[in-house]
Amino acid sequence: MSAASCLLTEDQFLCSICLDVFTDPVSTPCGHNFCKACISQHWDIAVQCQCPNCKEVFNIKPELRVNTFISEMAAQFRRSAQQKASSSSSEQHVVQPGEVPCDACTGTRLKALKSCLVCLQSYCETHLEPHLKNTGLKRHQLIYPEENLEGRTCVKHDKLLELFCKSDQVCVCMLCTVSDHKMHDVVPLKEGYEGKKAELRKTEAETQQMIQKRRLKIQEMNRSVELSKEGADREIADGVQVFTALKESVERSQAELMDTIKEKQRETEEQAEGFIKELEQEVSELEKRSSEVEQLSRSEDQLHLLQSVTSLSAAPPTKNWTEVRVRPPSYEGTVKRAVTQLEETLRKQMKKLLEVKLKRVQQYEVEVELKRVQQYEVEVTLDPDTAQPKLILSADGKQVNCGDVKKNLPDSPERFDSWACVFAKQSFSSGRFYYEVQVKGKTNWDLGVAKESINRKGKISLTPPKGYWTIWLRNGHEYQALAGPGVRLSLKSQPQKVGVFVDYEEGLVSFYDVYAAALIYSFTGCCFKEKLYPFFNPCNNQSGQNSAPLIISPVNQPEQASPQ
Known part of the structure; x- marks a missing residue:
């Protein structure tokens, strides 16, 4: 057998x-x-x-x-x-919680490898063999194991759900298309699947975009809370400073007022003491004369009295005290003058405080404005076909500096031939765009945007009438906006990274000191009618003093080290 x-x-x-x-x-x-x-x-x-x-x-x-x-x-x-x-069975996996069991196993149920959409059964490796070898069974559709296979059949016709009704957005069988879903837009299950997958991908992309926007909004709100706390701390510090100064001024004015009053009182007392001393001196001399006169008047000797009267000392000189008065000092206006002086001190403190607050508000507005324009960041890479032959570009097109050797390159119409300039590959003819350039370690550079049709040969003039909207640095400290005539810029600090923002329709080109969050300069009222290209000029080496490269860097990225 x-x-x-x-x-x-x-x-x-x-x-x-x-x-x-x-x-x-x-x-x-x-x-x-x-x-x-x-x-x-x-x-x-x-x-x-x-x-x-x-x-x-x-x-x-x-x-x-x-x-x-x-x-x-x-x-x-x-x-x-x-x-x-x-x-x-030792080689196969015994079904675990959450896994699909084999429907054909009678003893220990093994993990199913496939589910059959025709048999509506799930099979382990052993029981799946007939579907892999039997000619008739090979035509059955196998899928990854699923538990609810009954849900894949039409409850009305007991047929496999292999079609999708786009009209009713439900899966149907072949018999449904001639009954309840007749004349409906019905497509194969795969087509409906691909369509829904595409919709889900679109929904996922939209959802991710919404998530990103909300995360940015959360960051914005957290930043607002931080700025609010910083503002509150500054207000408290300013308030303490003002009221401390006011308190000190009040105490100082009070002390000065008391000293003034005491000084007047002291002067009055000294004047009275002088008068009293003088009066007491006259009283002493008068009392002495009075004693002599009284003693002589008591004499009974007539001869002696007459002879003595002529020798009696003359009356001491005395002052006419009739109009002499010790008047109490007048304090009228003393307190008023002290209060007026205090008000002037307070006014100066308030003016100083308002100036500080105004600067802080302006700084905050620039920070907010910079955060806003940074949302329009675009990818910018340097175009080697426009680079002047002495320029050295990095492999990724993000860095440029000027070398000492002029390379032998084709003199195409797009290439700058004299000035050490280069365009970006990207051009913009609408909307808004923003990018940042690291300028750390350089003593000379030019940055900005330029029209596509500008002159690239020989000597060029970096002015708006010539199609350039740029700023530059010369000699390590001289900043200028090349507005034709140039505008000298007084900056509080030397920018290490410069942000460039353009609003094409608004006709605006703005430059920012990124780390200081300060506006450097804005060209306004510009009229753009053709493509604009980001423009870079690292300038000559100057015997190595200006060898550092201009580096195009992403927003919020720390400073990059210059290549050695």
Whole structure:
């Protein structure tokens, strides 16, 4: 029996109805074999009694008996298959929670490798073999394992859902297209799938964009909170400074007022003391004379009195005190003058505070404006076809400096031939754009934008009438906006990175000191009618003093080191 079973293929032991090994196999008059229960159930529901394989019709339902030979062969094959499954189960994965189990496993259920959309069953490696070898089963559609396979069939017609109704946005079977969904826009499932995938990708992109915008808004709000806290701290510091100065001024004015009053009182006391001392001196001398006169007047000796009167000392000189007064000092206006002086001090403090606040508001507005224009950042790379032959461009087109050797390059109309200038590859003829250039370590440079039609040969004039909107640095400290005539720029600090912003329709070109968050200069009222190109001039080396490159760098990126 074992040798005989080896001569038969595995497909010959499978019922073509249940696709499993025969159970109680029976043979039809046409010679095909089926499980007794499978063929009996098939004939019970079928309109005609016919063979499922060859479609031969039987007028009288055949009497079926179990084919003992095939039954024994199938039993042996089943045992062999079970032994094979048992030996390979260690190699296959036992189903775990969350995984799809094999529907054909009777003992320990293994993890399914595929699900069949025709059989609506999931199979492990062993039970999947018939679908990989049997010619009829190979036509079945296999997918990655899924649990709810019943959900892939039409509940009304019990047919596979293989179409998509775009009108009702539902999956349908073939029979649905001639009934409920007749005249609807129906496409194959794959086409509907691709369409929905495209919509989902678009939705995902839109969602990511919305997420990015909201993250930027969160950053903006967090920055606003930080700025608000910084502003609150500055206001508190300013308030403390003003009120401390006011308090000191009040205390100083109070002390000065008291000193003034005390000084006047002291002067009055000194004047009175002088008068009193003088009066007391006169009183002493008068009392002395009075004593002499009184003593002489008591004499009874007539001769003595008359002789003594002539020798009596003359009356001491005295002052006419009738109009002499010690008047209390007048304090009228003293307090008023002190308060007026205090008000003047407060006014000066308030003016100083307002000037500081105005500068801070202007600084904050520039910071906000810089954050706004940085949202229009664009990709900018240098165009080697426009570079003057002495210029050295980096491989990524982001850095440029001037060398000492003039390279032998084609003198095309696009190339600058005298000045060490280069354009970007990108041009702009509408909208807004922004980019940043690191200028650290340079003593001379030119930056800005220029029209496509500008003169690139010989001596050039970097002015708006000639199609250039630029600023430059000379001698390490002289900044100028080349507005024709030039405008000398007084900057508080030397920019290490310069931001360039252009609003094409508005006719605006602005330059920013990125790290200081300060506006350097703006060209306004410009009239643009053709393409604009970012313009760069690293200027000559000057014996190595200006050898550092101009570096195009992304927004919010730290300073880059110059190449050695």
